[in-house]
Amino acid sequence: MSKRIVAEDVNAFYGSFRAIAGVSLTIEPNTVTALIGPSGCGKSTFLRTINRLHEVIPGARVEGKVMLDSEDLYGAGVDAVAVRRTIGMVFQRPNPFPTMSIYDNVAAGLRLNGIKNSKVLDEAVERSLRGANLWNEVKERLAKPGAGLSGGQQQRLCIARAIAVEPQVLLMDEPCSALDPISTLAIEDLMTDLKQRYTIVIVTHNMQQAARVSDRTGFFSLEATGEPGRLIEIDTTEKIFSNPSEKRTEDYITGRFG
Amino acid sequence: MSAPSLLDQLPGLGDQARRLHAPVRLALLALTVLVSLLLFASTPLQGRVDFVVFVVIAFALVQTGVSFALEGRRHALDRLVSLLVHLALLAAVVPLVSVLSYTVYKGLKKLDGQFLTHNLTGLGPLDTNGGEYHAIIGTLEQVLMATAIAVPLGLLVAIYITEYGKGWLAAAVRFVIDVMTGIPSIVAGLFVFAFWVIGLHRGYSGLAAAFSLTILMLPVVVRSSEEMIKLVPAELREASYALGLPKWKTILRIVLPTASAGITTGTMLAVARVTGETAPLLLTSFITPATNTSPIAGKQTAIPTFIFSQIGLGRPANYDRAWAAALTLIIIVLVLYISARLLTRRNTLTRR
Ligand SMILES: Nc1ncnc2c1ncn2[C@@H]1O[C@H](COP(=O)(O)OP(=O)(O)OP(=O)(O)O)[C@@H](O)[C@H]1O
């Protein structure tokens, strides 16, 4: 179920501005891969090229190849909407749908994709909420608005919403940056659980978090502002944090840069 | 004696004796009124309105002066400004309340079951019975039709402008809508009169009136919906796209429900606005004493045109009818407005 992602020479543009250049990397199935790097180096942009969300911004486009197992996501005839169904995403700020209840938020993806059978939905909602470690907190109030939860609960609700459609890959863009340490811990535990079934890519500014949860870490950087961001190196997390091959990586991790 | 409390030692908080308390201010007001009365009695100053203005100005001066001497500059300024603010509030509310209450007072005289259930057929110029049944039917039908056309159309235009429109076409649409906002209502009526009533030989009808009202409603609906749709955060759309929803479903299921509260309010304001329109109706549905339930054919009186025609006749009975109809109009608009607010409230409640 979980799949390998291979990016080959990915360039992403906002209008005429090239935000990332020549990114090539492989993300192994059933692993957590962390992307780190200074602000503005294109981590979010790269993440959004994986599920073809980059192109919804007016004027934005992508060059290069992103393979999901053997399928080229940017190949001719590939439907961006279908790609997004296989690749889930969790955003930096929790964004539950404000007009929907907790239940409806989790069921949204399934329901809006045509699944109406209430038994199937009930099961999927419970499974996803359990998966997101939220079930016990909300099982009594599934009909209450999702926006009435705490920030950490909302973020886990968004994770439940993302995994309810059973994606093969889960992308997380700084999922814990707005959360307290306890919620952060809950979500980190969750990632370790989830990687049994999904391929996970997480962007984080928190080195300890990257070191704690990820199997592999990729370091992005940019030469100067206005220059595109590039992938400097990607390797096992252990190697990156103990003995990186690039001086720039070491400088960044030890806090001498960025 | 107990030790002085901490409050008394803080500068400006203690010393309660040296404050202008409410009874003192009331006494000041009474004194001002008394002196003013004496002045008006003994000098050439006269007139009720002049008296009120004189008292207000005198009291403002007296209170500020006393406060300055007793409490200091900051308090004096505070008292002066809050007096001015309250006067401004009064100036805004008094005309509003008096229009409303005068209409209620005049309107209730004639507004009864008989007035609501009869039309004006078979009445001589001296008869005082008859009613506005036909006008209520007309207003409800015309406004309903106009809403049924303008709201879906306006919503679609707003969606086009915000979600799909790019380049010159969207700019052109936006420009046309802006121009439409400024169309005087009589011109909207004239337009329908020329193209529909005369041009296509359709004659006067409720539908023609609804067309002219649509022209007036459309820009308001488009503009308010556009603003509301723009307020929906991009994150919600992206969350929806990320779940694999196509754009049209995202708009239908996520964007519109999120914006619905604001869209409802905007729409209701547009409805309330056209309900009182008179000029375009004179050119499109005209006036008739008879009840015409057909929305698509024949002359049809609405409440504004009913009021207009009654005032034109100029007898006391006509004035009574006009006031009663005016009251009905206010009630209809009020009911629409309150129901819109309640709808909005419900939406925001489910959101929290
Ligand atoms: N919508 C946009 N339009 C134009 N330029 C953008 C847009 N979003 C991002 N950029 C630019 O693209 C570059 C990369 O941005 P990106 O958001 O990918 O950085 P990031 O690595 O995620 O940074 P952070 O760690 O602060 O989130 C930046 O120079 C940014 O200014």
Ligand SMILES: [Mg+2]
């Ligand atoms: Mg980012």
